[in-house]
Amino acid sequence: MMENPMKPICGAHARTTGNPCQKQPLDNGRCRLHGGLSTGRPPTHGFYTKEAIANRARLRDLIKGINAMICK
Incomplete structure (x- = not known):
């Protein structure tokens, strides 16, 4: 064949x-x-979850705001 x-x-x-x-x-x-x-299986916990990404973005914005207040 x-x-x-x-x-x-x-x-x-x-x-x-x-x-x-x-x-x-x-x-x-x-x-x-x-x-x-x-x-593979999609990540359901850890570094790449929507919640973890949102937490990092929120912390990043807080740090930027604090640095802006300090550096004035």
Whole structure:
């Protein structure tokens, strides 16, 4: 059975041979062996939450205001 040569390949680097993976991705676009196309679980806590970003912005504005009052 001849596979479609225009279909993209995985291309993941193999540590043992040093050659790229030649497997074609599944219908969902992921390689059967290497996965891919996943950015992982979105952050639900920590540095990048909306609340943390808003807190940093509020503190940044407070510091700017204090510096403006001191430097007059």
